[in-house]
Amino acid sequence: MKAFLKIYRWSMEMKLRMALYTFVAIFIKIVFNLLQGENTIEITELLSMWGISLLFAIAETVIFPGERDCTKWRSFLWLILANICFAGGAVLFKWFAGIPVWGGVLLLLLLELGLGMMWFGDRFVLKMDSAQLTQMLKDYQQRNNSWD
Amino acid sequence: MELRAEYGPGEVRVNIHGPESSPELQRVLALLQFGSEKIWAQDGQGITAGISPDKIVWAETLEDKLFIYTDSAMYKADCSLASLELRWWQLGLFRCGKSTVVNLNAVKSLRSCPGGRIEAVIRTGEKIMISRRYVPALREKLQGGI
Numbered sequence: 001m002k003a004f005l006k007i008y009r010w011s012m013e014m015k016l017r018m019a020l021y022t023f024v025a026i027f028i029k030i031v032f033n034l035l036q037g038e039n040t041i042e043i044t045e046l047l048s049m050w051g052i053s054l055l056f057a058i059a060e061t062v063i064f065p066g067e068r069d070c071t072k073w074r075s076f077l078w079l080i081l082a083n084i085c086f087a088g089g090a091v092l093f094k095w096f097a098g099i100p101v102w103g104g105v106l107l108l109l110l111l112e113l114g115l116g117m118m119w120f121g122d123r124f125v126l127k128m129d130s131a132q133l134t135q136m137l138k139d140y141q142q143r144n145n146s147w148d
Numbered sequence: 149m150e151l152r153a154e155y156g157p158g159e160v161r162v163n164i165h166g167p168e169s170s171p172e173l174q175r176v177l178a179l180l181q182f183g184s185e186k187i188w189a190q191d192g193q194g195i196t197a198g199i200s201p202d203k204i205v206w207a208e209t210l211e212d213k214l215f216i217y218t219d220s221a222m223y224k225a226d227c228s229l230a231s232l233e234l235r236w237w238q239l240g241l242f243r244c245g246k247s248t249v250v251n252l253n254a255v256k257s258l259r260s261c262p263g264g265r266i267e268a269v270i271r272t273g274e275k276i277m278i279s280r281r282y283v284p285a286l287r288e289k290l291q292g293g294i
Contacts, residue, residue, distance in 0.1 A: 129260035
């Protein structure tokens with residue numbers, strides 16, 4: 001049962017991140033294609049975007065296991081891997097074929113900005129919320145157990 | 149809370165005075181009404197034992213069967229998860245998923261997760277995910293008292 005719960009919890013977290021990355025990648029591809037005058041996206045491109053997102057989401061759970069603190073080394077590794085996966089995936093699978101240099105730079109900047117925001121949200125905002133929640137829990141337990 | 153005991157002959161009578169909405173009063177009532185109650189369940193060897201609410205760490209339903217986990221054992225009970233929660237919610241039992249109830253008094257820490265979910269680390273070291281649907285109720289419960 002413990003193993004099942006562990007796998008279930010891991011998959012819940014992983015698939016949420018995978019879905020988020022896939023959605024963003026597809027959204028950017030949609031904008032890119034519309035700007036190119038195309039109204040369709042190839043299924044192979046969708047699949048490759050999903051595959052890369054899945055790969056990165058799995059790697060992310062290894063780099064940032066829930067119980068471990070966010071160290072500089074882990075953050076750096078995460079950033080490097082994100083760039084390898086998404087920038088590398090874009091080049092390898094030609095997601096944005098024919099994009100001008102300035103467009104490529106813009107996409108790269110968007111990627112870094114998005115990653116920065118995610119890192120800040122995950123590692124600081126959630127951490128602060130966790131500390132507040134745990135404090136609320138302690139207060140609740142103290143209130144309830146003070147006259148048991 | 150002020151506590152005053154008057155000893156005298158006759159039946160034991162308990163009078164509680166306070167605002168109806170007071171979480172403290174509701175919990176005292178719950179303790180008096182249900183604190184000494186037990187739920188009867190079978191352990192792995194088929195031995196029936198009474199489990200008091202404070203011993204329950206968490207519970208879950210699997211294939212329509214209710215499993216209750218304490219610090220050291222697992223029990224199978226006949227009642228439903230909803231009835232367990234309804235019976236002892238004032239004592240800290242909290243519905244945290246479609247098939248899971250956790251005793252908030254047995255939770256060591258809470259961790260906010262991406263996607264609005266919360267992970268509860270219980271005193272046995274296990275981790276239970278509180279699904280998005282139940283997170284607002286949890287925050288309210290932690291702030292409100294009962």
